[in-house]
Amino acid sequence: MTARITKIAFDALVLIAFTYAAFTATTFTPGGRWLPLVVSIAGALLAAANIALDAIRGFSSKRTLSEEDEKQEVEFNTDVRSALYWFGWMVGFAVLIFLLGFLAAAPVWLGLFLRINAGKRWLFTIISVVVLVGVLVLIKEFLPLEFPEGLLFTIG
Amino acid sequence: MDLLNDAIAAFALLLDPSRVLWLIGGILLGMIVGLLPGLGGIVGMTLMFPFIYGMDPYAGVALLIGITAVNTMSDSFPAVLFGIPGSSAAAATIMDGYPLAKQGKGARTLGTVFFVSGVGGVIGGIALFLIIPVARPLVMALESPELLMLSLFGVSMVGVLARGSALKGITAGMLGLLLSTIGTSLVGTDYRFTFGSIYLWDGLSISLVAMGLFAIPELIDMLVSRDPDVQARKTLVPKGEIGRGIADAWHHRWLVLRSSVVGVVLGAIPGLGGSVIQWILYGTTVQFARDKSKFGKGDIRGVIAPESATNSSEGGGLIPTLFFGIPSSGGMAVLLSGFYLLGIEVGPSLIRRPDGNTIVLLIVWTLVLANVISMLLCLGLAKYMARVSMLPPKVLTPFLFVAIVLAAFQSARDFMDIIFLLGLGALGWALKQFQWSRAAVLIGFVLGQPVERYLTISITRYQFDWLMRPGVIIIGAVILVSIIFAIRMKPTGNLESRVQHQVEEVQGK
Numbered sequence: 014m015t016a017r018i019t020k021i022a023f024d025a026l027v028l029i030a031f032t033y034a035a036f037t038a039t040t041f042t043p044g045g046r047w048l049p050l051v052v053s054i055a056g057a058l059l060a061a062a063n064i065a066l067d068a069i070r071g072f073s074s075k076r077t078l079s080e081e082d083e084k085q086e087v088e089f090n091t092d093v094r095s096a097l098y099w100f101g102w103m104v105g106f107a108v109l110i111f112l113l114g115f116l117a118a119a120p121v122w123l124g125l126f127l128r129i130n131a132g133k134r135w136l137f138t139i140i141s142v143v144v145l146v147g148v149l150v151l152i153k154e155f156l157p158l159e160f161p162e163g164l165l166f167t168i169g
Numbered sequence: 170m171d172l173l174n175d176a177i178a179a180f181a182l183l184l185d186p187s188r189v190l191w192l193i194g195g196i197l198l199g200m201i202v203g204l205l206p207g208l209g210g211i212v213g214m215t216l217m218f219p220f221i222y223g224m225d226p227y228a229g230v231a232l233l234i235g236i237t238a239v240n241t242m243s244d245s246f247p248a249v250l251f252g253i254p255g256s257s258a259a260a261a262t263i264m265d266g267y268p269l270a271k272q273g274k275g276a277r278t279l280g281t282v283f284f285v286s287g288v289g290g291v292i293g294g295i296a297l298f299l300i301i302p303v304a305r306p307l308v309m310a311l312e313s314p315e316l317l318m319l320s321l322f323g324v325s326m327v328g329v330l331a332r333g334s335a336l337k338g339i340t341a342g343m344l345g346l347l348l349s350t351i352g353t354s355l356v357g358t359d360y361r362f363t364f365g366s367i368y369l370w371d372g373l374s375i376s377l378v379a380m381g382l383f384a385i386p387e388l389i390d391m392l393v394s395r396d397p398d399v400q401a402r403k404t405l406v407p408k409g410e411i412g413r414g415i416a417d418a419w420h421h422r423w424l425v426l427r428s429s430v431v432g433v434v435l436g437a438i439p440g441l442g443g444s445v446i447q448w449i450l451y452g453t454t455v456q457f458a459r460d461k462s463k464f465g466k467g468d469i470r471g472v473i474a475p476e477s478a479t480n481s482s483e484g485g486g487l488i489p490t491l492f493f494g495i496p497s498s499g500g501m502a503v504l505l506s507g508f509y510l511l512g513i514e515v516g517p518s519l520i521r522r523p524d525g526n527t528i529v530l531l532i533v534w535t536l537v538l539a540n541v542i543s544m545l546l547c548l549g550l551a552k553y554m555a556r557v558s559m560l561p562p563k564v565l566t567p568f569l570f571v572a573i574v575l576a577a578f579q580s581a582r583d584f585m586d587i588i589f590l591l592g593l594g595a596l597g598w599a600l601k602q603f604q605w606s607r608a609a610v611l612i613g614f615v616l617g618q619p620v621e622r623y624l625t626i627s628i629t630r631y632q633f634d635w636l637m638r639p640g641v642i643i644i645g646a647v648i649l650v651s652i653i654f655a656i657r658m659k660p661t662g663n664l665e666s667r668v669q670h671q672v673e674e675v676q677g678k
Contacts, residue, residue: 019603020603023599023603024603027340027344030344030347031343031344031347034347034362037361037362038361041354041359041361042354042358042359044354044356044359044625045354045355045356045358045359045361046359047621047624047625047628048346048350048617048620048621048624049347049350049361049362052343052346052347052350053343053347055343056340056343056344056347059336059339059340059343060340062336063334063336063337063340066334066336092393092602093602095392095393096389096390096393096598099388099389099392099393100389100591100594100595100598103385103388103389103570103591103594104591106570106571106574107574107587107588107591110574110584110587111584115574115575115578119571122567122571123567123568123571126563126567127564127567130392130563130567131561131563131564131567132563133564141568145568145571152575156220158219158575158579159578159579159582160575160578161578161584161587
């Protein structure tokens with residue numbers, strides 16, 4: 014999928030979101046309806062105009078696509094792939110928290126990240142994990158913060 | 170005379186040792202997030218939200234202003250030394266700052282940067298002080314319909330002036346307003362867009378939205394990007410050159426003053442923000458300079474103008490934020506939300522409070538003091554700051570992500586906080602890639618509640634007659650004209666490339 018089509022697809026998603034919101038807003042009581050209804054109708058109209066403009070620009074530039082633009086499209090796709098990889102790591106952390114709880118998930122995830130992605134040696138990784146656990150224990154002890162608990166077991 | 174007495178009272182309040190400590194704490198945190206390319210004051214402030222809830226309001230103000238003030242100073246560090254801006258508000262500094270560093274003048278340039286940034290910040294604080302007697306009666310005269318229109322003006326201006334197309338900017342503002350309507354309605358008994366989830370009854374928290382839209386996309390982009398230039402790291406040893414940098418700034422003192430004043434004025438316009446202001450200043454400095462031959466190759470004037478203006482614009486940005494409750498940028502939107510968490514309601518409510526003047530003056534003093542302390546700390550700690558900015562992203566980001574997740578979880582202390590953080594992060598990343606203004610979404614989100622409140626009061630009190638009030642008609646006309654004007658004009662996003670092109674032309678001559 015090229016950058017141009019992805020761009021229009023994103024604009025279309027925004028349009029769908031506003032349109033859905035407009036229909037849903039009509040079901041609210043008069044007092045709570047005003048702002049969401051006005052905003053979603055205006056948003057839907059603007060999003061539709063965006064799609065039209067993007068499509069027109071895309072069509073008119075298609076015949077004159079320069080080498081630089083083509084290069085940018087390839088780069089855009091590459092970025093998406095690696096961005097998805099890193100986002101996957103973030104989702105992985107959330108899954109670990111859900112299963113193990115924050116206090117256990119954070120050192121496990123950090124250790125794996127430093128070893129696999131940063132290519133750090135065991136010593137650096139272990140010191141980092143120990144420092145993180147130390148800081149987290151201090152936070153839990155002295156600050157009014159709560160840690161997410163895990164499904165399987167809870168530490169702390 | 171009253172103002173002077175209030176100023177003395179406010180200064181005494183700030184000098185409480187615990188508040189000064191919080192101010193220094195904020196400065197240190199702001200310094201670190203400013204040093205890390207991509208992250209900025211928004212992330213720094215939202216990370217602190219779980220801690221400031223229920224805190225002494227004045228200490229909280231000191232912490233937040235400390236983060237904001239230093240951030241626009243320390244973000245220039247990686248810009249000068251590595252050619253990577255610490256935040257978008259330091260991008261123009263690269264144009265001449267990085268070439269100067271490559272000539273072995275990195276430390277000298279940093280001396281200039283920190284000095285002019287500090288001076289610019291102090292000038293911003295003075296401007297905020299001077300505007301109080303003028304703004305107060307104006308704010309007192311406004312009622313709900315005018316405030317509603319001013320809030321809409323804020324959203325539209327941010328959209329119009331945001332990078333990329335004006336149409337997308339305004340749509341982004343609408344998206345923010347729509348996000349703000351999630352949850353129980355202010356009037357009536359509706360649970361809006363909650364999809365049957367009890368979690369959404371209270372709506373989305375500002376810290377989740379800010380971290381999702383700004384922190385997560387920046388972390389992803391930090392990981393995707395390359396490490397800073399290894400060669401450049403070896404050439405940075407700031408030794409004894411800082412003083413010469415300050416002397417350079419003094420030599421161009423009128424440029425510092427002029428740029429700072431322009432920065433204040435531009436900063437007060439909702440939507441411009443530091444990232445646009447610095448390019449405007451850089452462009453005009455090149456245009457009006459007699460000798461243009463060194464711009465782009467390492468001319469200190471190309472560093473002084475944007476740096477002075479970016480810091481003074483923070484003072485300017487506080488004018489609409491404090492007096493009208495309209496945040497002038499994404500950073501100001503988060504600052505405003507922080508004030509709400511501290512129990513400080515800005516806008517006319519603040520001005521009408523008996524201690525309103527004292528609070529505004531406390532903010533003025535904090536801004537001035539924060540800039541002076543930040544300047545001294547940056548000048549003194551330059552060597553150590555270089556080490557922080559040398560840390561590779563793949564080592565830094567996992568620590569930051571753990572901190573962000575922990576801070577996000579404090580929003581409702583529910584696992585859904587983490588899911589929404591990631592969901593909003595994905596949305597933020599997509600918005601960034603497709604050049605939709607995330608600042609406009611955030612400002613729309615922050616202004617959503619006041620807009621609905623003012624709209625409800627206006628309709629309840631005046632039915633639809635409020636639409637015919639002169640103030641409403643005038644502000645409405647300004648909104649319309651600015652939108653039409655912006656759509657017909659070239660998008661602001663071209664400013665950066667236009668200035669760069671201008672410099673290339675100068676070099677070609």
